[in-house]
Amino acid sequence: MENALSIDLEDWYHPQLVRPHVRGTARTSRVVEATERLLELLRKHDVKATFFCVGEVLAEHPELARRIHEAGHEVGFHGMTHRPLGELGPDGFERDLGEFDVLTKGLLGQEVHIRGFRAPTFSLDHRTSWALPMLVSRGYVYDSSVFPMRGPLYGVGGAPLAPYHVAMSDPAVIDPVSSLTEIPPAVFRFRGMRVPVAGGVYLRTLPLRLILAMLGRIQKDRPFVLYVHPWETDPGTPRVDMPVMARLATYHGIRGMFRKLDRMLSTFHFTTVAEVVERWGKRRHVVTDEMTC
Numbered sequence: 001m002e003n004a005l006s007i008d009l010e011d012w013y014h015p016q017l018v019r020p021h022v023r024g025t026a027r028t029s030r031v032v033e034a035t036e037r038l039l040e041l042l043r044k045h046d047v048k049a050t051f052f053c054v055g056e057v058l059a060e061h062p063e064l065a066r067r068i069h070e071a072g073h074e075v076g077f078h079g080m081t082h083r084p085l086g087e088l089g090p091d092g093f094e095r096d097l098g099e100f101d102v103l104t105k106g107l108l109g110q111e112v113h114i115r116g117f118r119a120p121t122f123s124l125d126h127r128t129s130w131a132l133p134m135l136v137s138r139g140y141v142y143d144s145s146v147f148p149m150r151g152p153l154y155g156v157g158g159a160p161l162a163p164y165h166v167a168m169s170d171p172a173v174i175d176p177v178s179s180l181t182e183i184p185p186a187v188f189r190f191r192g193m194r195v196p197v198a199g200g201v202y203l204r205t206l207p208l209r210l211i212l213a214m215l216g217r218i219q220k221d222r223p224f225v226l227y228v229h230p231w232e233t234d235p236g237t238p239r240v241d242m243p244v245m246a247r248l249a250t251y252h253g254i255r256g257m258f259r260k261l262d263r264m265l266s267t268f269h270f271t272t273v274a275e276v277v278e279r280w281g282k283r284r285h286v287v288t289d290e291m292t293c
């Protein structure tokens, strides 16, 4: 089974929990150094990944955008400024989609077509489902924003765990004729609970052996999607003063994360999200053909 590796390309000051505690003058970017290390790691393992990019990061570091693209990785969209969909509203999102299209064509070439989206802070849920038809009308073929469990900051409880064709009116509902595939971040099911093993504090904190066992179990049924941020693998990420729980959720486990990712890349097969979506679609057709024979 080929699994998807996604890297949410943003700087250390973009996350929702961090942003309110950062003073403007303290915003010294570290995204280039942190991403270069990841690109080197991907080269070492000969893995292609999807970089869901914040538009303002690409605009500030055009050379980084070109290096990612020229190395054969997929570029996806992660908002222009990392504001959640609920804050942007439909008009703001439409403007962001247009700006990112112009930006990427200018940086990477007119023939480059962005196919995938991940909402900042997984902010695509029942309140922001208006974003789904907007993605379709812009030619996107998949979305990887619906977190299939409800957490304190985000998530859609009860949403499917495997890739599915998503209904335009409800991100948790399957619509076989929808042209947009939803490919959710990996969640492990255990005794009725859903464990968000795909990334964030769980991936950074849980023991590597346990993570490998859970991911190994998931890939028997479906491809899993991991998400990693460059700042999560960078020991130099500035630590912002904020409430203790937010601090733990944001920074705990950063020191060991790069090595953990190295081991995961040695253990499992990874490729881009677009590739996994395409293969999953073909597999679905194969299964359907067998069933009708």
Ligand SMILES: [Zn+2]
Residues within 6 Å of the ligand: 008, 010, 015, 078, 082, 120, 121
């Ligand atoms: Zn993000």
